[in-house]
Amino acid sequence: MLPPEKPKRRPRYRGTHPRRFEEKYKELHPDKYPETIQKVVESGKTPAGTHRPVCVEEILEILAPQPGEVAVDCTLGYGGHAVRLLPRLMPGGRLIGLDVDPLELPRTETRLRGMGFPPESLIVRRSNFAGLPRLLPEIGLSGVDIVLADLGCSSMQLDNPARGFSFKLDGPLDLRMNPNRGQPASALLAKVDEERLIGILRENADEPQAERIARSIIEARSRTPIATTTALTRVVRDAMAPSPKGTRQQDDESASIRRVFQALRIEVNEEFDALETFLRFLPSCLNPGARVAILTFHSGEDRRVKKLFQVGVRERVYSAVARDVILASPDEIRSNPRSSSAKLRWAVR
Numbered sequence: 001m002l003p004p005e006k007p008k009r010r011p012r013y014r015g016t017h018p019r020r021f022e023e024k025y026k027e028l029h030p031d032k033y034p035e036t037i038q039k040v041v042e043s044g045k046t047p048a049g050t051h052r053p054v055c056v057e058e059i060l061e062i063l064a065p066q067p068g069e070v071a072v073d074c075t076l077g078y079g080g081h082a083v084r085l086l087p088r089l090m091p092g093g094r095l096i097g098l099d100v101d102p103l104e105l106p107r108t109e110t111r112l113r114g115m116g117f118p119p120e121s122l123i124v125r126r127s128n129f130a131g132l133p134r135l136l137p138e139i140g141l142s143g144v145d146i147v148l149a150d151l152g153c154s155s156m157q158l159d160n161p162a163r164g165f166s167f168k169l170d171g172p173l174d175l176r177m178n179p180n181r182g183q184p185a186s187a188l189l190a191k192v193d194e195e196r197l198i199g200i201l202r203e204n205a206d207e208p209q210a211e212r213i214a215r216s217i218i219e220a221r222s223r224t225p226i227a228t229t230t231a232l233t234r235v236v237r238d239a240m241a242p243s244p245k246g247t248r249q250q251d252d253e254s255a256s257i258r259r260v261f262q263a264l265r266i267e268v269n270e271e272f273d274a275l276e277t278f279l280r281f282l283p284s285c286l287n288p289g290a291r292v293a294i295l296t297f298h299s300g301e302d303r304r305v306k307k308l309f310q311v312g313v314r315e316r317v318y319s320a321v322a323r324d325v326i327l328a329s330p331d332e333i334r335s336n337p338r339s340s341s342a343k344l345r346w347a348v349r
Helices: 032-044 055-063 082-089 106-112 129-138 155-159 183-193 194-205 209-222 229-239 250-269 272-285 299-314 330-335
Strands: 071-072 094-100 123-124 143-152 286-298 341-349
Touching: 032 094, 055 082, 055 143, 055 183, 055 286, 055 341, 071 082, 082 094, 094 129, 106 123, 129 143, 129 272, 143 272, 183 209, 183 250, 194 209, 194 250, 194 299, 209 229, 229 250, 250 272, 272 286, 272 299, 286 299, 299 341
Parallel strands: 071 094, 071 143, 094 123, 143 286
Antiparallel strands: 286 341
């Protein structure tokens, strides 16, 4: 006679307060905990491991997708914009989704393909959007009707401490969109000279305390490598320490930390170079009458988009561009605070 089977114990987290990202959030398992997802959204937050698309209704109005058209989502991310575009392209249309992130892209493709769209309606490629002109001939296209680019990093990247994007979580100081390419931010900080670091902080994030922070980073790395997000945050806090009169405000300190992370992220991913290349060659990828919408999240990106669109109008490459930047509505900002810095611009071929 066989011994009775022991009852299976439910999986348990180590300790009463799990520390690992994979264990900590029920939102990472939306099929099991839909009520948790709903509660997080209703509280004005983004569920961990997901991304809430910004300015969706405004983008749909600008792009006006029609059945049979070909659209490109240059930064597929979680697929929030794509899932709203795809039904409007049916029947007969196609969506090309690009993203450089090798970790999130397969998950998003699986999620989108599970929604019942025709297989041929979705083409997914791991590529930087700057490679769009080279990609289109490879898939047999001379031009497209719609282009959307949602710049910056996604909530999934920010939330995962292993990616090193957020100063609020301890993790390796990486900051790469594609962790298989280029050098992490820790390697950059290990060798960059002070003058170049000042330039990175100024050019990539308009940091007013660039000299002070750069000097503090150079001094700190001479004692020990700056290898984690927590270590970098500590160095910036020390650099922003209050004067004898105590004039420093905590808000200024947090803003500087965010700008330092932003500046390093832009540098290690060569984001401005990729954006300028994309904008320069974008018109050659567009069919007559094609619509373009670009979401930016800081002034360096917005300046480049505005300038290249204006040049395109003067050179009659575009028939029309946005005269004024479009911002997220107050209601959207209340429900999704990460939309507060979004700026939307559009152009028509």
